[in-house]
Amino acid sequence: MSIFKKFIRYYQPYRGMFYFDMFCALVVSAVDVAFPQILNFLTKGLFTEGTRTILRSLPWIAAALLVMELVRLGCQYYITSWGHVMGARMESDMRQDLFDHLQRLSFSYYDRNNTGEMMSKLVSDLFDISELAHHGPENILISLLKILGSFALMMMINVPMTLILLGLTLIMIVFSIHQNRKMRAVFMDNRKKIAGVNSRVQDSLAGIRVVKSFGNEELEQAKFTESNLKFLDSKESSYRIMGSFRAGTSFFEGLLFLTVLVSGGLFIARGSLHVADLAVYALYINIIINPIDILIEFTxxxxxxxxxxKRFIEVVETQPDIEDRPGAVELKSVKGDLQYQNVSFSYDSANDVLENINISIEAGKTVALVGPSGGGKTTLCSLLPRFYDVTGGSVKIDGTDVRDIKLKSLRSAIGIVQQDVYMFAGSIKENIAYGKPDATDEEIITAARNANIHDFIAGLDDGYDTYVGERGTRLSGGQKQRLAIARVFLKNPRILILDEATSALDNESERHIQNSLEELSKDRTTIVIAHRLSTIRNADEIIVIGDDGIEERGTHQELIEKNGIYSKYYNMQFEGLD
Structure with a gap:
């Protein structure tokens, strides 16, 4: 019932359309059920009168029936057209709710779930929900009215014969309910299996360059075949159950006609049923069978x-790990003082990635984080904009715990250039403007100049309108990196996080970009993650993070003189030592 109540909520904005759709369904059912009764009335009444009376009445009867059919025509049009429009609008609302909720979910959700499965929920699942939203209430109402109305009217003709048919119909309903229970599980399995297929396709196509570079097309084909065959097995199971369901109901439909003929013959022989009534019964059986077929398809x-x-609800009711706390405040007049106080963090309760980290960064200073991969440098930076929340201690900006700051306000104050640059499918201009969606063309060009990529863009045939391709496939790694830096120039935040911001650049480009980044970093608090130590020599403080936390800290010169871990890394890069 809770699922049903949640489903009903999506009808609320379209109550008027829904009620009129149900009214039209009522009219269509009434016209269909009334026709055999009208025929029965005419064959026993008017058509037994003289020829003159029949001929005089026929135009009026034809006109009345034509009006009925025209009304039915209009109602059927509304059901088919605007009923579907209502379902499509509900589908659109659900898709928007789902997408909006996916945008609110934290990184941890995406760490656990596959993009292909999310796409399946956004597309195929919601289409089926839309069809149910439109056809469900309408089919149930029409079918029940036709079945119940037909039996009620048949009761007026012959009670015993109608009760026999009713008993057979009830047996048919019990059979349908039994089969329905079997189908519920298999259709849920269908959903999971097709999501697996979508997941496999998305994963393989997104990494198609890696696949081809390793010559592993056959491996990907084998993995897809496995998922595809699992889905096929699930579909075959569902069709076998559907086959027994449809065959069984078809058998019962045949029994209804058989019962009408046999019982009808007996009642006619006893004189308790008129011969004309048998034809009316046959018409009503046809009327009953049609909604039964509809209900079978509806099942x-x-x-x-x-x-x-259900899968849709599971997602939209997933609570984001990261949300605004009650009473969260706006971050105003940001200075940029940062404090990591006794910070600990783990992705699961078993292993701590960070433990009791203490770092204090004065506003306007640049701090570099270096150390081996997996030491927690990127994780440490991810705690600042609350991509993840600390499991111990606190992270503060200007003395305020980031958990007490509104997320939008917090992240607006922080600019990030990540190691893995993502480009959206669109133009260069659109990708730069992602840093400030309402930026003017002049601001975008200035940002590109600061990132040392304007001349490259200007030399393209379409300039800033050049299409970058999916994930920026038409650009080199260095070009994508500089576009990402241009985004941050455009955003102009008080706090910068540069996660390997120059890792994809050649030496000449690195030198130009480094000058730009140093200019951007002036009077801004900057955290730099770097493996290329040439980029951080001028940092106010360098912190070496290893498996045991902070192992060294100081300026470049201090750490070189200390002759410790940092000095070892530096010498390996610039003196070629093993």
């Missing part, structure tokens, strides 16, 4: 939509 539709909506 499959319901299972798909229900399982899809």
């Amino acid at each position: 499959e539709q319901f299972q798909k939509g229900y399982s899809g909506f």
